[in-house]
Amino acid sequence: MGKYIGWTRIYLIVLTVLIALRFVLEAAGADNGVTSELSVTRLYFVLPVFLGIRFATEKLGGIKEMVLANFTYFAWATLLVNLAAGLETVLDLGTHYIFTGLVAFPVVLVVGTLILSIICWIATFVNRKLA
DSSP: HHHHHHTHHHHHHHHHHHHHHHHHHHHHTTTTTHHSSSSSHHHHHHHHHHHHHHHHOOOOHHHHHHHHHHHHHHHHHHHHHHHHHHHHHHHHOOSOOOOOOOOOOOOOHHHHHHHHHHHHHHHHHHHHOOO
């Protein structure tokens, strides 16, 4: 599992900073227009592009490794969102995070980002072969 964390380390750091920043801004009473721009869902569609390109340009592995790297990213995001929701429940800071039990992976996002990773992987691979 360590290699998958290594491959996605930069994205995990960005994700952590983004969620923490949004939580702090919302707790401080920042305008919803500002905090809504700091969306984890938007990042869900950034990782697959870069991950697909990395898998096509570097010798990182195949589809299985790409799936597990995506899973690592989603697991971390889900954990952080659940932690933020738990803090909101306990501290009642007025953020949008609501703890309704452990939030499962949004299946549509997981499948969508995996397909996007594969498309970027194939496109980059084909582009390199044709060059």
